[in-house]
Amino acid sequence: SEGSKARHYKWDVEYFFWSPDCVENVVMGINGQFPGPTIRAKAGDMVVVELTNKLHTEGVVIHWHGIRQFGTPWADGTASISQCAINPGETFIYRFKVDKAGTYFYHGHFGMQRSAGLYGSLIVDVEDGKKEPFHYDGEFDLLLSDWWHQSVHHQEVGLSSKPFRWIGEPQTLLINGRGQYNCSLAAHYSNSSSSQCRLRGREQCAPPILHVLPNKIYRLRIASTTALASLNLAIGNHKMVVVEADGNYVQPFAVDDLDIYSGESYSVLITTNQDPSNNYWLSVGVRGREPKTQQGLTILNYHPNSASKLPASSPPVTPLWNDYNHSKSFTNKIFASMGSPKPPRNYDRRITLLNTQNKLNGYTKWAINNVSLTLPPTPYLGSIKNGLRNAFNQENPPESFSNDYDVMKPPVNPNTTTGNGVYMLGMNTTVDVILQNANALSANVSEIHPWHLHGHDFWILGYGEGKFSTKDEKKLNLKNPPLRNTAVIFPYGWTALRFVADNPGAWAFHCHIEPHLHMGMGVVFAEGIQHLNRIPLEALACGLTGKMLMTTNNHN
Numbered sequence: 001s002e003g004s005k006a007r008h009y010k011w012d013v014e015y016f017f018w019s020p021d022c023v024e025n026v027v028m029g030i031n032g033q034f035p036g037p038t039i040r041a042k043a044g045d046m047v048v049v050e051l052t053n054k055l056h057t058e059g060v061v062i063h064w065h066g067i068r069q070f071g072t073p074w075a076d077g078t079a080s081i082s083q084c085a086i087n088p089g090e091t092f093i094y095r096f097k098v099d100k101a102g103t104y105f106y107h108g109h110f111g112m113q114r115s116a117g118l119y120g121s122l123i124v125d126v127e128d129g130k131k132e133p134f135h136y137d138g139e140f141d142l143l144l145s146d147w148w149h150q151s152v153h154h155q156e157v158g159l160s161s162k163p164f165r166w167i168g169e170p171q172t173l174l175i176n177g178r179g180q181y182n183c184s185l186a187a188h189y190s191n192s193s194s195s196q197c198r199l200r201g202r203e204q205c206a207p208p209i210l211h212v213l214p215n216k217i218y219r220l221r222i223a224s225t226t227a228l229a230s231l232n233l234a235i236g237n238h239k240m241v242v243v244e245a246d247g248n249y250v251q252p253f254a255v256d257d258l259d260i261y262s263g264e265s266y267s268v269l270i271t272t273n274q275d276p277s278n279n280y281w282l283s284v285g286v287r288g289r290e291p292k293t294q295q296g297l298t299i300l301n302y303h304p305n306s307a308s309k310l311p312a313s314s315p316p317v318t319p320l321w322n323d324y325n326h327s328k329s330f331t332n333k334i335f336a337s338m339g340s341p342k343p344p345r346n347y348d349r350r351i352t353l354l355n356t357q358n359k360l361n362g363y364t365k366w367a368i369n370n371v372s373l374t375l376p377p378t379p380y381l382g383s384i385k386n387g388l389r390n391a392f393n394q395e396n397p398p399e400s401f402s403n404d405y406d407v408m409k410p411p412v413n414p415n416t417t418t419g420n421g422v423y424m425l426g427m428n429t430t431v432d433v434i435l436q437n438a439n440a441l442s443a444n445v446s447e448i449h450p451w452h453l454h455g456h457d458f459w460i461l462g463y464g465e466g467k468f469s470t471k472d473e474k475k476l477n478l479k480n481p482p483l484r485n486t487a488v489i490f491p492y493g494w495t496a497l498r499f500v501a502d503n504p505g506a507w508a509f510h511c512h513i514e515p516h517l518h519m520g521m522g523v524v525f526a527e528g529i530q531h532l533n534r535i536p537l538e539a540l541a542c543g544l545t546g547k548m549l550m551t552t553n554n555h556n
């Protein structure tokens with residue numbers, strides 16, 4: 001359309017010293033900023049990011065989470081899948097269209113670089129002349145994350161050591177990259193041992209205050225790029241009306257608190273109609289795992305109160321970590337808004353993916369249908385396009401798992417295998433995925449896993465308990481299922497998804513918990529790569545010699 005334009009960014013990715021939680025550490029940031037700069041564009045715009053790798057000894061890529069990359073699969077920013085990691089000193093230009101208004105973010109997608117701090121917000125406004133289907137007077141973007149004091153290198157080595165060393169729970173929860181480790185903003189209200197923070201407000205770890213006027217409506221765009229934590233967000237005295245999820249409008253519904261899993265985003269509307277002589281807490285707490293991390297806090301500051309005026313009551317209490325009924329009741333309120341695209345009535349192929357924690361020669365892994373993903377050195381996009389059959393396992397990974405597998409018990413035989421095969425999907429076919437959760441290695445443990453799909457949105461047709469069976473099919477929602485790019489599986493449960501394989505490319509589908517992906521918890525889908533005319537050489541070959549050799553050997 002006429003108003004669409006290119007939004008140009010020039011970014012350097014580098015490590016620098018920073019104090020995200022008042023403790024100095026090393027972060028991976030962009031142009032000296034942590035989190036990285038916010039991208040703000042309008043639907044229909046072209047985003048162009050000229051990314052230079054200023055790390056000393058590591059490659060890097062950036063994934064634009066929630067952007068489907070129609071026609072530009074090489075810009076999806078997944079190392080080994082859509083491109084070679086960008087070498088130190090090299091510049092790669094990401095060029096892609098943002099075709100749908102919504103709340104998105106971007107993050108590293110090589111090793112565990114997202115955990116190192118490589119992330120930022122990506123907000124797409126409606127195109128000129130169009131309106132959002134709701135009104136608001138102001139907006140805040142809240143990017144939630146979790147933070148460890150141990151370096152990501154240390155974490156990666158621990159996870160792939162024998163015996164396995166788990167990363168543990170985060171030290172601090174961050175809101176827009178800011179949290180407090182050695183003090184609490186709300187110590188005043190509790191009899192805990194932590195001391196009251198004495199922030200002057202200019203520190204890197206000072207909370208991002210939400211300055212509001214009374215009797216207005218604000219849109220909070222909330223996205224979670226946590227490495228591990230499932231979160232619950234609440235604002236004292238204020239209801240939130242959920243209007244958007246993962247860049248798709250939903251039927252508005254009001255809640256007191258909101259569960260958000262890594263990889264998800266929401267927009268909520270709040271009305272500042274409470275006693276204007278007070279300020280109010282915004283709290284973020286851990287759910288789904290036994291919390292060992294203090295709530296993340298900031299303040300909703302009513303004008304003209306001072307931002308340092310403490311609220312009259314203590315921060316909202318996060319629901320119990322294992323109150324899964326609370327989580328499910330929130331999830332079950334999310335439906336597509338009227339006028340949203342509806343799913344096809346039938347599917348062409350159903351893939352059932354069993355999620356298990358396993359062992360491999362004494363190492364701890366996560367496996368999908370007993371295959372733990374290890375990415376090959378050659379990006380799939382190039383090896384599939386060029387028919388390089390030695391680049392990865394050519395057999396189709398398993399479509400399902402054995403009928404007699406008991407999802408309620410630890411695996412009888414915990415030994416798994418590694419693999420790097422690809423689910424080749426027929427172009428424009430309708431694919432159903434049943435994500436099946438199961439018991440982990442220890443008895444009576446089954447964890448939450450948020451699954452994120454690249455290159456597509458999917459419809460969430462339903463959630464259920466225990467093992468998915470054919471009688472569950474009749475209960476699937478084909479009427480108004482929400483479109484999303486991330487869906488959670490609850491402990492011992494299943495989640496049913498449907499999408500149309502209509503976007504030529506190689507697409508990751510994986511657990512968005514960073515250490516779980518590192519341990520193999522993902523699969524790769526590919527469709528229609530033969531329909532792509534030309535893949536930019538710089539995505540598939542590194543350095544000038546790589547490009548030169550690609551050109552001379554390219555017989556396509």
Ligand SMILES: O=C1O[C@H]([C@@H](O)CO)C(O)=C1O
Nearest residue numbers: 166357440441447515516519
């Ligand atoms: O992958 C994981 O490993 C640990 C635990 O299962 C073993 O220490 C944990 O909580 C995970 O999510």
